[in-house]
Amino acid sequence: METLAAFQEAFKDEANTIVFISSETCSICHVDEPRARKLAQEFEIPYYHLDIMQEPELAGFFEVLTVPAVLVYHEGKEIARQARFIDFHSLEKLLQQLPKQSEEIDYQALFK
Template sequence: MKNLSTVQKALTEETNNVVFISSESCSICHVDEPKARKLAEDYNISFHHMDIMHEPRLAGFFEVLTVPAVLVYHDGKEIARQARFIDFKSLEKLLQQLPKDSKATDYQNVFT
């Protein structure tokens, strides 16, 4: 498990990140964490597992009110969030579509 400062640094340095927030007393978290980790590994995306009981500041920083929570970041910005009931099919679809690099999007080409 990683601490908050390590994950904050990764969010600024790495293009894509998946943050999984759990609690040691959450049985669903123990089931969902390996699934989320595998998806991140399958798409070569950095995975960060954090326990809210070991680092209570997580709740405020990530604005998480329930666990498990999966947050997806691209270029340091949160682009998706799921909590309590994780839809792994939609999570996988999102991870498939994430750009692998952090080049700026040319919106002129997108909207023409």
């Protein structure tokens, strides 16, 4: 998924999402991107690789100051962010803890 508009449309329907932001000129990005993609596949989480060289407004939208950056979202809210030096071990631990589906909350049951 290359464009910000397409990402925003697809993003709102997902329980969990991983966003990897890179640049064509970043050598570390070329090494880390396949590792991040593999983690997303293992946990069956939608994965989006976005390039700030192709879409410069991404840096502002995601408030990313350096690449590579990995952002993890749960139900549309950012719950984790790592940039420049990605700790894949802690990222994997986080993904293990995420619920696989959105949880429906019965608010009436909460207040009884």
